[in-house]
Amino acid sequence: MTVDTNMLDAQDEQASEKDQLMQLVGFVIGNEIFGVDILMVQEIIRGAVVTAIPNAPEFVEGVINLRGNIIPVIDLRKRLNLYVEQKTDDKNWVLLLNIGNRTTGFVVDRVTQVLKIQHDQIEPPPDIVVAGLESQYINGVCEIDDYLLILLDFDRILLMEEIRKLKQIDNMKTT
C-alpha cells in the first residue's frame, strides 16, 4: 500500500509545467472527506498493531513498530474532536505523514483515492465550524463534484504546545 515515489517525481515535473495542479490523498473519517498533500504522505499501512501508551493524551492511539522504528499514532477523530459513531471496520488504516521531519501515524476510517485539484479551487476555511471541526485545523476547503473536501493543517494538529496543554488537561482529569 505504499505510494509509488516515481509517481511523486512525475508529479514534480508536471507541477513545473502547470503548478496549479495539486495532488491530494483523500481519506474519510465518519461522513467527511479530508485531503492531505500527497508530498507529505510517506506511506499508508493497514492493520498495524498499535501498542497503547499508558498516561498518554487521549488522542494518542499508541505506537507502532515500523521496521524497527517506533512511530507514534494519533487518532485523528479524537484529536479533532469529531463526533462520529464508532467505526466498524476491524482493520485500521494508518496514514503515515512526514510532518516537520518526523513521521507520525494518523488513524483514519478509510483512505479513498488520489485526487487532482487546481490550486485556485481551494478556498479559505469558512469562519463557521465545518463538519463540527474548528476552523483552526483547516487549511482550506475545496468543492469537488457535489461534496466538500477539507484540507487539514497537520502542522497545526501536531503543534507541540497544544499537545502538551492537552496532555496536562488529560492528566488533571485522571488525577
Add this chain to the structure above:
Amino acid sequence: MTDLTDDYIIEAREHLDEMETHLLQLEQTPDDINILNSIFTDVHTIKGAAQFTGLSQSSELAHRVEDVLDLLRQETIACTAEISDLLIGSMDRLALLVNEVEQSRQETSEIDDLVEQLNQIINKTDADSIQETDTNPETKAETDAVDETPADDAVDGDSIQNFLTSSKEQFAFISTLLDSLKADSRCENYCPQLISTMMIIAADAQPLGLEKTKDLSEKIAALLVLVEQKDNIIGQPVLTLLNDVIERFTVLFHELELFQLEASPVEDLLERIDDLVQKDFSGTVEDIATETDKLDTDAVNSFIENSRASLTAIEADLLLLENDTHNTAVLTSLASHFATIENAAQLLDLSPVETLCQHTVLLLNQHIDNEQVVTFPLMELLSEMEEQLSVSLTGLENSEALILPVDDLLSHIQLLQQPTEEHEEAEINVNIAGFDTAMVDLSGDTYAEEHDRELFDIFLQQLQNTLQSLQKKVIEQKSVAEYRAEIDTLKSSANYMGYSRLVEFYQQWLDRINTLADSETEDEAITHELMFDYIEALVKTFPQLKLQTVPEPDNLSPSEAAPVLATEEPAAAFDEEEINSLKDITDITEITEDNLFNQLSQALEVSTSQGDSDNDAVSDEAMHEIFDKMLTDNENVTDVASKPVPAFTPVASPESKENDYNKKQAEPKITQNKETKTQSKKPLTDKKPTAKKTKAQQKDTSSSKKVLKRNVRVDAEKIDTLMNQVGELIVDKGYFHQLFNELRLLQKELKENASLNSRELKQVRAFSFRFAEAIVSFGRTSNDLQEGVMKVRMLPISQLFDRYPRLVHDLVHRTDKKVNLEVRGEDTELDKMIIEEISDPLIHLIRNAVDHGIESTEERKAAGKPEVAKLLLEAYNESNHIVIEITDNGRGIDPEKIKAKALDKSLYSEDELARMSQKELFYLIMLPGFSTAKEVSNTSGRGVGMDVVKKNIEKLNGILEIDSKPGTYTKMRLKIPLTLAIIRALQVRVGDSFFTIPLSNVEETLRVYNKETSMMEGTKVIHLRGKTMPIIYLSKLFNIHSDHLSSEKFFVVTVNTGMQQIGLIVDELLGQAEVVIKPLVDYLQEKSGFSGATIIGDGKISLILDIYELVNMTTSKQVLRHQQQQNLKRKSLNLEENNA
C-alpha cells in the same frame, strides 16, 4: 584550501590543549624550563600553521606570545601570576579564533587588546633594563624606532626587522651585564650569558647575510670563551673593547634600520680583538685546541639551551615540511636553525656537531637552490638528525662528553647529496666511460602496492627473477648483448606498470652499456661495476626483493669473488685501483670513517684473501665478532643516544649491506640488534618526558603514512547508524530465540497429539536441535559485533577529565583557596554519547566541591587541615557500569543546615525531617531551589545545579549518590551505564502490555502474598528485612486491566532510585534481555513514566519504565491524595461547624 584549514583547526586544537596543560603546570612551577619550552613549541607550531593557512590574527597573537615566552625563557622576566594569566588569556583567544575559523572561516575576534598587553610586557622589560644601565640611550631610541617602523616591508626587511627586534633585546641585556661587570670583574657570573647572547646574535645574523655583525659577535664570543678559560677575569682592555663593540653594534643596527645594510667597518675592532687574543690568550688558545673535552660547563649549558631551542624550532619546521614538501621558506628556516647550531658548536669546538650541521645546511641549501622536492629519505634524515642532536644534547648535559654517531648520519647526508652533485657534474663532464654520470635517482621513489596488489607481486617476482639471472650472467661474464636483453625485459615490465622513472632508469642503463660496448674498452671491471651499481640501486628501491647470493665460483679473482650484491664500499676495500676508478663512491668511504665499518672491511679483506683456500669458517667467525661488537656498541650508544633507526635501510645503511653480504649469519643478529635498540630506547623515553614527547612527534613525522592507514576519522553519525543496525540485529536475535521456544512447544505438541512415528519425530527433533545450534552461533556473532561497535564508540574519559584542571584553576583563581586536583583512572572508557552528556553535570559537581566543599586557606588552617585542599576525580568500572567519584576533603555537608533550610522553605515538617536518615537528608540538596549557601556567588548558590545534575544523570539511567562527613569530606558518586543504546533489562508483563525495567534499577524480585502486605496512608507496603517499602500496582498506575489484581500472591520487582526503594507489582516476569532503547516522541516521553521503548522478539513494543519519573508520579499522586483527603476533612469540618 578547506582541507588545509580543517587540518589547521585540528592541529591547533591539539596544541592548544597541550598548551593549556602546560600553562597550568607552569603556574605550579614557574621556573621549569622544560615546560616553557613545550609551551613555546606549541605556540610556535600554531603560529607556523596559522601563517601557512593565512590566518593573520592567530599568527600575530601567537607571535607575541612567543616573544613573551622567549623573555621568560631567557629569564629576563619572571613568570608572575599576571603574565601567566595573560598567557592563558591569549591561549583562550587563540582557541576562540580557531572556533571562529571553524564556523565561519574567518577570524572575527579582535586581538589588539591582548597584543597590546603582551607588548607592554615586552617593552617594559626593555625599558627596565635600559633604566638600569642608562648608558645606552641609543638603544632606547632604537626600541622606539623599531616599534614605530611598520613591519610589513619587503620580506628581507621583515626578517631584518625581526632580527633587530630580537637583537635589541639581547643588547639591552648585554648592557646590563657590562654595567655590572665594571663593578665586579669576576667573569664567571656574566661571561656565559654574554657568550650565549653573542652566539644568538651571530646565529641570527648569519642567515640574513649580515657578515659584519656575525663576524664581530663571533669574535667577541670566542674572546670571551678564552677569557673564561684563562683566568675568569675581564680586564680593563677587554672591557673597553666590549664597550666599543657594543657601540659599534648600535651603529650597525642603526644603519641596518635606515638603509638595510651594514655600512660601518668592523675590521678595526676585529683586529683589536685578534691582537688581544694574540697578546693575552695565546697560551689559552692552544689549551683549548688540545683540551676540547674540558669545555666550560656554563658555556656548554648555554650551548645546550640554545641548541634545544633551535631543535624545537627544527622539529616544528619538520612537521610543517611534512605537509608541504615544496615549501622553500620552511627549508630556509630549517637551514638557518641548523646553521645556528653549527655556529654555536663551532664556538665550543664541538666538531662532530659542527660538521654534521654544516653538511645538513649544505644539503638543504642544495635543495633550496635546485628547488627540489623534499623526498621521504630527506625527511627521514632530517628527523633523525633532529633526534640525534637532541639525544646527544641530553648526553652532553649528563656526561659532559659528546657522543654522537656523526659518521652514520654524515654518510646518509652524503648519499643524499651525491645524486644531485653528480647530476650537476654530469651536465658538464662528458665521461668517457659513461660511468660517473649519475644514475637516475630512484631513491626518492617508493614503490608499493598502490596499484593492484596482485599485479605488483607479479612485477616484483619478475624483477627478482630477471635480476637474479642478470647477476649470474655478470658473474659468468656474458656478453653485453645478453645484459641488454635482460634489461629490455625489465624496462618493458616497468613500462607496463607505468613507472616512468623506472623506465628512464633502465633506458639510462641500456645507454651506458651501449656506450661501453661501443667504446670497445672492454674493461671488464667497469662493466661489472656498472652492472652492480644498477642492480644495487634497484634492490634499494625495492626493499621487497629477496635476492639470493649467488655462490662464488672458485676461479674468480678476489674482486669478482665479492658476493653479487655486495655494495661498493666493501668492494672498494678490496682493490686499490678500483678505488681510484670509483671516485665518487670512495668519497663516501673516505667520509664514512666508521670504526665498525673499517673493521668490517678489514675482516672482509682477511676473508677474501683467504677466500681461495675455502676458509669460509674464518670469515664467518670474523663476521660474528663484528656483529657482536656492533651489538654491544649499539647498546652503548643507545644508552645515551639512539642509533639511526632501521628506517634507513633502504638508503643503504651498513646493516643492509651486511645483511645482503652475509645474509644467513647476519639476519638473526640484525633483528636482535634492532630489538635491542628499541628496547634500550624505552627507558630513555621514560626518563625524559620532554624527550618522550619529541620522540612521539618524531614518530608521527616518520611514520605518518602508516598511521594514516591505521587510523580512520569517521563521522560520528555513521557509527551511530551502525549502532542502530546492530540494535536491529539484537532484536532479531531475540526474535530467533522466541521462534525456537515456539518450535519446542510445537515439537512437544506434535509428540503428544499428532500421530507421528518415531522416525518423523526424530527428524523434527534433529531439526530443532540444528536450529538451536544456528541460534547460538548467530548469537555469538551478533554479540561480538555489538561489542565491536560499542568499542568503536568508546572513548577514554580523559577526554573529559583533561578539561577539569583548567576549570579548577579558574575557580580557585582570585579566591583564597588552594586546591590540588588529582585525577585517577582517566583511561576508563565509556560511550562517546555519555561522555558528552555527563560533561556538564561533572562540571557542576566540581564547581560545587570547590565552591561549597572546600574551605578557604584560613579556615582550613584553623581546622588543623593542610592548607592545600585535595579534590579527587576518579573513574573506574564496576560490572556494566562506570563509576565516577568526585571527592573533596573540605567541610562536608552539614545535615543540620539542610534541616534548617528545609524547614525554612517549609518543604518538610520537623517530624518528617527528624525521621529522615542522614542519607535521605543529603538527597534533599537535589531538590529544585535548594541551596544552603548563604550568599549567591558568581559560580554557584542559586540552587538550580544539583536538581539539573540529578535529572541529567537519571536521563542516562545513572545513579547519583552522596556521601559526606561534616568537616571531613564530601563524595559524589555517579554510577552510569557504559552505553546508552543497549541496556540489560528485565521484561515484565502487566495485563496485555509488556514493560521493560532497566536492570540498573532492579534490586531484586519477590513473590509476595497478599497477607504479607499492609496499608499505610492509603499505600500498600510490605515489610522487607526490617524496612517498610511501598509497593504499587503497575496496572493501577497505568490503568491497565490486570488479571492478578485480586489474586493472593503476586510478583514484586524491587527497584531502587538511589534515594528510595519501591516495589512494583507485575503479572509476570519474562526474564532478562538486552534491549535496544528507542526514543519516544517527546510529547509521549515527557512525564509519562517511560524513558523509551524497545522492540521485543516478535516485533511487539515494550515500553521502558523510567523508574525515577514513576516514583515521582506516585509520590505526587500520594501528595495529591493526601491534600484531597485533608481538603475533604476540612470541608467536612466546615460543614460540621456550619451545621453547628
